[in-house]
Structure formats: C-alpha cells, structure tokens
Amino acid sequence: MAQFSFLVNARPSTLSREFLNGTYAGGILFPPDRAAAATVAALAGPLRRRFVLADNGAYDTIGKIAASLPPSADNAARVKAVRTAAGAVDPNSQLAEQLAVRPDAFIGPEDITLACWLRAGVGETDLVQRRSELRRRNRSVARRGLTMQAAHPELTVYTVASAHDYDSAFDAGQALGDTGVRAVAMGFGAFMADDSWTTRIKYGGRWLPLPQALPMRYLRTAQVVRGFFDGWAAAGSAAPDRFHFLGLGAPVMLPLSAYAARSVPSVTYDATSPIKDAAQGTLYVSEPAKLKVRTWNVLERMVLDPAHRWNCPCQFCRAFCLNHPFDEARIQMLASQSRPLTAADLRVGRVAAQAVPLFAVGPGPLGRAAEQARAGHNHWTVGLTLRRLSAAVDLRAAAAADVATYVANAGAAHFGQSVAMAWDLVSAGNA
Structure with a gap:
C-alpha cells in the first residue's frame, strides 16, 4: 500500500520536534543555500532521525x-x-551543498x-x-x-x-x-x-x-x-x-x-505554499471540503453568525488561542461596519486583528506569532490529509469523495469544474 507524506521545507521556524510532530511531517526538504547554515546544525541533533531530502536549487x-x-x-x-x-x-x-547536510536522498x-x-x-x-x-x-x-x-x-x-x-x-x-x-x-x-x-x-x-x-x-x-x-x-x-x-x-x-x-x-x-499562504492570510481546511479560505472571509462569517467560530483542534491554533483568545465583544463591534471586511482590516492594531489575533497580519511579535501558527496549521492540514489517504481502504473512493465535496463547496464554479475534469483525467479507465 502506498504511503503519502509531506516534507517540510527546512527553515529555523520549522525545524523543531514540536513543529514536525504536530504537522505529521514525513521528513525535511533542505534547500542547498549557505543562508540556511543554521538549519544544518539543527539536523545534527534528534531531528536527524527524520528523512532528509536535499533539493538541487x-x-x-x-x-x-x-x-x-x-x-x-x-x-x-x-x-x-x-x-x-x-x-x-x-x-x-549544488551537489557539494546538497551532500553537506548528509541527506538520505537528494534531487x-x-x-x-x-x-x-x-x-x-x-x-x-x-x-x-x-x-x-x-x-x-x-x-x-x-x-x-x-x-x-x-x-x-x-x-x-x-x-x-x-x-x-x-x-x-x-x-x-x-x-x-x-x-x-x-x-x-x-x-x-x-x-x-x-x-x-x-x-x-x-x-x-x-x-x-x-x-x-x-x-x-x-x-x-x-x-x-x-x-x-x-x-x-x-x-x-x-x-x-x-x-x-x-x-x-x-x-x-x-x-x-x-x-x-x-x-x-x-x-x-x-x-512552500503552506508558509506563503499563511503569511498572506490564507488557511487550509478539510471541512466541508479541501479548501483554501481567506481569514477575513472566515471572520466575516463569524461576525454574521455567532454559532460559527474557528474551533480548529490542531496544536498550533489551540496553543496560540490559549495565549491570545478571541475577543467576542470586538467581534460583535465589527457587525456595525457597513462594508465587508478586507485583508487590510486584519493588520496588527486594527479592531479585527484585536478581535481574532490568530488572523492578525503585520510586523511585531503578535504578527510573527500569528503567521507561524497559521503556517503550522496549514502544514497540519496537509499532513493529516496525506495520513488519511495513506490509511484509506479504498483510495479511489476517498479521492472521489474529496473531489465531490470540493466541487460542491468551491467558491467559484469554474474552479469546481476544472477540478472535476482534472479528476476525470486522472481516474478515467484507471481502476
């Protein structure tokens, strides 16, 4: 049975046992640049037990x-x-740099x-x-x-x-x-x-x-x-x-x-998309479908529906929200706005960012911590998805179900149609 896993890009923010364990990472992809020398040292310790793949740059x-x-x-x-x-x-x-990290494999x-x-x-x-x-x-x-x-x-x-x-x-x-x-x-x-x-x-x-x-x-x-x-x-x-x-x-x-x-x-x-998307305020979700959602759209729904809250069980969201809980009073204050929320509303210091600090974007300790938590969350979503696919008794049925829920919940019909056709291309006559 095939085993599917995600390799985390080696960065100071990702090379910890907490991050790797919390994201179900199958290993580490190491970029062959000297600027990442600090990550080489990190691989000399307990992390070295992880599968390491050296990229070719x-x-x-x-x-x-x-x-x-x-x-x-x-x-x-x-x-x-x-x-x-x-x-x-x-x-x-780049071969010398690739081999310098003593990888298990290299591109x-x-x-x-x-x-x-x-x-x-x-x-x-x-x-x-x-x-x-x-x-x-x-x-x-x-x-x-x-x-x-x-x-x-x-x-x-x-x-x-x-x-x-x-x-x-x-x-x-x-x-x-x-x-x-x-x-x-x-x-x-x-x-x-x-x-x-x-x-x-x-x-x-x-x-x-x-x-x-x-x-x-x-x-x-x-x-x-x-x-x-x-x-x-x-x-x-x-x-x-x-x-x-x-x-x-x-x-x-x-x-x-x-x-x-x-x-x-x-x-x-x-x-690197889980990291880049986190920086731009995009979160990965599995329910109701395998989607990318904008933080300001999530907050907009929270404002309109008090029953809707971001209750993610991943360790990154839970740990961050424990230290920076949602401010329900400020969430309700946003209901008085006469315009939809935008990315700009979630800049550090704005009311929306104070209402849901996890969604805050910008410089300073809060912005950096929120971005790191979102990056961890996105990696967790990807890792969990691949873990479930590895365990699927019927992989075709599991994949078809994921496509169907995406098509039903895609924000724009053309994206759903394109993914549906992509699935047809992959699966047709291929039992």
Whole structure:
C-alpha cells in the first residue's frame, strides 16, 4: 500500500520536534543555500532521525534565466535564448551543498530547459512542437540519473522528469521506466502558479476542446501526473520505489495526485505554499471540503453568525488561542461596519486583528506569532490529509469523495469544474 507524506521545507521556524510532530511531517526538504547554515546544525541533533531530502536549487536558477530574457522577445527568441542559457548551467553546481547536510536522498539530474520555457511564458502551441526534443532530454536525464545513483549507492538519487502535458509526460514516464530509474521527482509548482485559462488540452496526440474556458493549473497537473504513470506502465517496468511531487501542496490536488501515484510505495510532497499562504492570510481546511479560505472571509462569517467560530483542534491554533483568545465583544463591534471586511482590516492594531489575533497580519511579535501558527496549521492540514489517504481502504473512493465535496463547496464554479475534469483525467479507465 502506498504511503503519502509531506516534507517540510527546512527553515529555523520549522525545524523543531514540536513543529514536525504536530504537522505529521514525513521528513525535511533542505534547500542547498549557505543562508540556511543554521538549519544544518539543527539536523545534527534528534531531528536527524527524520528523512532528509536535499533539493538541487534549480527553482532559483530557473527564475533567474526567465527573468533575464528581454520582455520584447517573441516565442522563437525565448525558446532559443532559454535553450542556450539552460545548457550552460553546471548540473552539479549544488551537489557539494546538497551532500553537506548528509541527506538520505537528494534531487539529482534535471534538465531545466522546459521549466525555463514555462517560466518565460513560452506558449503551449510552441511547446507541443518540441515533443521529440523533450523526449531526448528526458532520456538523457534518465541516463545521468543512473550514473549518479551508481556514484552514490548509499543514498537515494531522485531523477527529475520534465513535462508540460499528457503526451510529454507519457514520454518522460516511458523514458525513465525504460532506463531503470527507481526514484523520480517532478516539478508541479509552476503548474499550480499558472493563472492562465484554456479552452482545449492536448491529450493522447489530439487537441480536445473543453465545454468552456477553465483554469489551466488543475488540468495541467492532472495531465502530467496521469501521463507520467501511463508512460511508465507502457515501459513495462515495475512502479518506481519513490516519487516526489516538487512544489505541490494545494489541499484539493493531494487526493488526485495520490490516486495517480498509488502504485508507488513511497510518495512524498513538498511546497512552500503552506508558509506563503499563511503569511498572506490564507488557511487550509478539510471541512466541508479541501479548501483554501481567506481569514477575513472566515471572520466575516463569524461576525454574521455567532454559532460559527474557528474551533480548529490542531496544536498550533489551540496553543496560540490559549495565549491570545478571541475577543467576542470586538467581534460583535465589527457587525456595525457597513462594508465587508478586507485583508487590510486584519493588520496588527486594527479592531479585527484585536478581535481574532490568530488572523492578525503585520510586523511585531503578535504578527510573527500569528503567521507561524497559521503556517503550522496549514502544514497540519496537509499532513493529516496525506495520513488519511495513506490509511484509506479504498483510495479511489476517498479521492472521489474529496473531489465531490470540493466541487460542491468551491467558491467559484469554474474552479469546481476544472477540478472535476482534472479528476476525470486522472481516474478515467484507471481502476
């Protein structure tokens, strides 16, 4: 049975037994930058018993290359410039830093060309024309992955597959499966950060029209994860031993992706979104559905309905609220406002922030403590979701139920429709 877990990004605020235990963390993802030297020392103590995966730092390199392109460059120019810049990057430039933390595993060979194209805004029509090139690149990365694994037999080396749609993901899965790679990572952060919409998707060599324009982020994520495992199966290889979802932490996408990867014994995730969302006043919830909710909207409902309160059982919310309880009198004061609450109302010092300190945003001890509590809460929600998926007797039924409740409770119909279609892509003909 597959086991699903979340790896916490190593930061001074996350490297404590209390945080890791309270979030059901499966381990720690360590970024290879010298600024995080303090976290290296933390790993020398009791935390070292945790699974440690060292990242390769490619995310930052991808951003720098994309940002270096002239805004006026057309797609053809961007494709060529990225190909040159990505090809000049030393693929082992971060290896010494990765190995310095004495990890159990590390993110290994990766061809960042496609990721740079995506970040640079190269259009889908141009990308699909590069299928044969991407196939060659994935085969090359797979061979490099085997070589690196042989050089570090005491560690697990994750080879990074690259894809942008079902077809390129199928090719990537087939390439890595054919080569004999046993641990795979794929990046999904760029997909989930994509705010574009689409009226068609490329699937199985054909363009399929959609009934209406839908958000691309959910559809692309579903296409890629389904395509990869279909390609791997076509290679006739046993499922990989490990699979890591780089940059995927959105609550609703966990059951979909978990179901697609159900044949893999060890499936892990990481993302900085639980931390970034907490800083911006976004909380993750499991009831009534796997949703992201804005703190000011939660408070608005509390003002309108005295029976509705934030009664989260996680240790982070409980500990914070014990020291900074809700002020019911101030909550009722907000009812006299003639306008809806906004994010600005929750700045430290404002009445709304005094009413519910857990939702406060801003500098100072209170703002920092509230942000840390929300980050812990978001990680707890993700960790608990994956723990329940690991224990599910019928994973397909559990994932389908999560999708159904999301569709019924999504704040906007198009998000629900996109997630429903994403589930269809992942689950159709895939019992």
